[in-house]
Amino acid sequence: MPRVDLFVDPVCPFAWITFRWLTEEVSPARDLDLRVRLMSLAVLNEGRPDHTPEHEKGDDSGWRPVRVATASGRERGEAGVRAFVRAFGERFHQERIRPRDAALRAALGDIGAPGLHACADDPTHDGAIRIEHAAGQEPVGDDVGTPVLHVDGVAFFGPVLGAVPRGQEALDAFDGAVLLARNPMFYELKRTRTGGIDLTS
Known part of the structure; x- marks a missing residue:
């Protein structure tokens, strides 16, 4: 059973x-140990000259979600992380609720945890976020974004997908990632994005 950390x-x-892709298509059809974990674009983009510091963005700060x-996650373990990521994604990415704080509040209502909204502006969580982010990023290197996928301890940036693959296509993509992870000499597979992104499928 492969251990997969997303x-x-x-x-x-x-x-x-x-x-x-992993939770809807792959996990129900493949025997795997899937853990949904967190990294942070706020941490990743710190100090970049072309990026507005997150603390200047108010309610739209990337730190908040x-x-x-x-x-x-502290309250409910990995299931709590997964539930929030799904609820926020449905509100923010699928329904396109804006501003970001409105999507955040709606997601917390969906998972029955409206009291966690106060945590959005609580920097005492930032140390744990940095530790978790480092666990995801350090095995890959600095030239990465999100998502990062670890398969049996082998880390990749991506996969960067423009739409959710479905059915056998989704499983083929996962099986390919597992095979690449098992090759100790594999490092990178990349091409330039030429199409758009489909968040509705």
Whole structure:
């Protein structure tokens, strides 16, 4: 049974697609130990000259959803992280609820945890976020974004998917990732994105 750790930032649309691929298509059909974990674009983008610091973005700060996801995980374990990522993704990515804080509040209502909204502005969660982010990123290196996938301890950036693969196509993609992870000399497979992104399928 492969151990699969998926590191996501809830605000990333590509992470949302990968989350849905693994939880909706792969996990029900494959015997795997899947853990949904957190990384943070707020941490990843710190100090980048072309990026507005998150603390200047108010209610749209990228820190806020990942803090709430961390708090949900502290209360309910991995299931709490997974429940929040799904609820926030449905509201923010699928329904396109804006501003971001409105999607955050709606997601917390969906999982029955409205009291966790206060955690969005609580920086005491940031240390745990940085530790979890490092666990996801360090095996891959600095030239990554989100999602990050670990398969039996072998880490990749991606897969970056423009839509959720379904059925056998979804399983083929996963089986390919497992095979690549088993090759100790495999490092990178990449091409330039030429199409759009489909968050509705």
